[in-house]
Amino acid sequence: MDLSTIYSGINSRELIISVFGLGRIGLPTALMFTRAKYHVIGVDIDEALLIDLRNKNTFIDEPGLVDLLEDAIENNLIEFTSDFSHAITHSNIMIICVPTPVSENKVPDYRAIKDVTQKIGNQLFQGQIVICESSISPTTIRDLIIPILEENSRLQLNVNFGVCSCPERADPGKIIANFDKVTRIVGGSSQEIGEAIVTLYKSITNADIIQLSTPGTANAVKLTENIFRDVNIALINELAVLYEKLGIDVKEVIRGASTKYNFQPHYPGPGVGGPCLPANPYYIIQDADKMDYIPFLIRVAREVNDRMPAYTLDLITDALNYVGKSIKDTKITVLGLSYKANVRDIQISPSIKVAKMLKEKNAIITIWDPYYMGESLEELQIAETSQEVFKETDCIVLLTDHKEFKDIHFEEILNNRDNENPLVFVDSRNVYDPENLPKGIVYCGVGRKIKET
Numbered sequence: 001m002d003l004s005t006i007y008s009g010i011n012s013r014e015l016i017i018s019v020f021g022l023g024r025i026g027l028p029t030a031l032m033f034t035r036a037k038y039h040v041i042g043v044d045i046d047e048a049l050l051i052d053l054r055n056k057n058t059f060i061d062e063p064g065l066v067d068l069l070e071d072a073i074e075n076n077l078i079e080f081t082s083d084f085s086h087a088i089t090h091s092n093i094m095i096i097c098v099p100t101p102v103s104e105n106k107v108p109d110y111r112a113i114k115d116v117t118q119k120i121g122n123q124l125f126q127g128q129i130v131i132c133e134s135s136i137s138p139t140t141i142r143d144l145i146i147p148i149l150e151e152n153s154r155l156q157l158n159v160n161f162g163v164c165s166c167p168e169r170a171d172p173g174k175i176i177a178n179f180d181k182v183t184r185i186v187g188g189s190s191q192e193i194g195e196a197i198v199t200l201y202k203s204i205t206n207a208d209i210i211q212l213s214t215p216g217t218a219n220a221v222k223l224t225e226n227i228f229r230d231v232n233i234a235l236i237n238e239l240a241v242l243y244e245k246l247g248i249d250v251k252e253v254i255r256g257a258s259t260k261y262n263f264q265p266h267y268p269g270p271g272v273g274g275p276c277l278p279a280n281p282y283y284i285i286q287d288a289d290k291m292d293y294i295p296f297l298i299r300v301a302r303e304v305n306d307r308m309p310a311y312t313l314d315l316i317t318d319a320l321n322y323v324g325k326s327i328k329d330t331k332i333t334v335l336g337l338s339y340k341a342n343v344r345d346i347q348i349s350p351s352i353k354v355a356k357m358l359k360e361k362n363a364i365i366t367i368w369d370p371y372y373m374g375e376s377l378e379e380l381q382i383a384e385t386s387q388e389v390f391k392e393t394d395c396i397v398l399l400t401d402h403k404e405f406k407d408i409h410f411e412e413i414l415n416n417r418d419n420e421n422p423l424v425f426v427d428s429r430n431v432y433d434p435e436n437l438p439k440g441i442v443y444c445g446v447g448r449k450i451k452e453t
């Protein structure tokens with residue numbers, strides 16, 4: 001395939017880039033190309049989102065994103081459209097950033113990928129390259145995307161068009177900040193096409209870029225990273241549950257084990273959330289299924305992590321029982337709904353699961369999350385301010401370790417209570433050490449048995 005137009009278009013910035021799916025990954029990707037002075041056509045099926053973007057508004061909480069959006073619009077470097085045909089017929093490079101969730105029965109849902117690929121295939125022309133940044137399994141490019149593109153276009157891979165996998169490895173909340181730091185991985189349908197896309201990404205980022213031999217290998221890299229984390233978190237979650245029963249403090253164990261040169265600490269908690277970790281293992285599980293292979297460890301790790309919200313509920317129940325109370329009708333302050341610290345993001349959040357279970361069990365809950373002040377999420381109402389949330393509380397449950405929760409004024413909370421009962425504190429992220437808390441608290445954590453301070 002002749003790649004001279006691609007290379008000259010990179011040098012002259014005349015290359016036109018389309019980005020399909022303008023969400024948490026697609027919008028930052030589009031704007032990193034406009035930052036490098038490329039013209040970008042941003043495509044999405046959500047008309048309301050497109051109107052917001054044209055008005056320089058975005059729901060994505062990503063420092064620096066709005067500035068890039070304003071710059072791109074003011075310099076006429078970006079257009080937002082739902083007209084796929086316009087985008088496909090006017091661009092050289094098409095980047096797919098649509099969602100790839102897993103369904104309730106844990107099967108990857110590639111409908112958005114199929115939809116975009118079919119539309120691209122219908123109008124694909126000589127010399128174009130399709131890049132997939134969405135998270136997909138190692139076989140999806142080979143068995144789904146390429147066949148759809150070839151059948152719909154009647155063009156031939158690597159002769160008339162190219163395909164590349166550049167799975168997104170960004171850390172939400174730091175995507176812009178880390179854009180020039182996080183190493184990119186690229187796998188092209190041919191060595192030459194991969195090299196051209198490495199050159200393209202080098203023109204927009206100072207980060208290292210590694211070229212892998214195939215698109216599937218690039219996807220396997222992305223999934224391996226996340227499955228590695230999921231399995232290791234499951235391991236420490238499992239050990240934490242066991243150590244709690246054995247009366248051993250998991251935080252102390254991790255501190256000790258971390259002194260060994262080849263130990264990588266992972267931390268237990270109320271479950272694993274976010275857009276990637278709870279979903280990515282199922283892409284591999286589906287590929288394994290096609291090969292009649294059962295990836296036991298990956299499957300069990302998912303199950304262990306999925307059980308952690310229920311385990312956290314058990315911890316809360318046990319700690320309340322210890323002071324002669326039950327969840328029903330008890331005033332419980334819930335701290336944090338985001339799936340991880342210091343971000344405004346509740347995708348597949350275990351904190352939401354625990355909060356909902358407490359509500360179902362008729363606790364009187366007050367929720368505080370500084371990233372969602374006064375908002376209502378999945379029928380959970382978050383307080384407007386932190387002022388009243390600890391008033392007369394019987395139990396504090398820390399679910400997300402936002403930095404704002406690292407210095408809770410327990411003495412003040414205890415002094416402002418009329419209640420004679422000890423205050424129960426369930427620290428599901430093991431942020432605190434009971435030794436450092438004031439007297440009058442019944443403390444427990446994940447993998448840490450109940451202690452009276």
Ligand SMILES: NC(=O)c1ccc[n+]([C@@H]2O[C@H](COP(=O)([O-])OP(=O)(O)OC[C@H]3O[C@@H](n4cnc5c(N)ncnc54)[C@H](O)[C@@H]3O)[C@@H](O)[C@H]2O)c1
Pocket residue numbers: 020021022023024025026043044045046049097098099100101111112113115116133134135136168169170171172275276
């Ligand atoms: N969010 C993350 O932190 C993260 C990190 C790494 C990888 N990823 C992966 O990136 C991909 C995109 O995720 P996201 O978080 O940006 O999703 P998102 O839900 O934030 O955004 C997806 C966008 O795609 C649009 N869309 C849906 N179907 C479409 C279609 N058929 N055609 C065009 N647009 C369509 C939606 O309207 C939405 O605006 C997923 O595969 C995800 O797994 C996400």
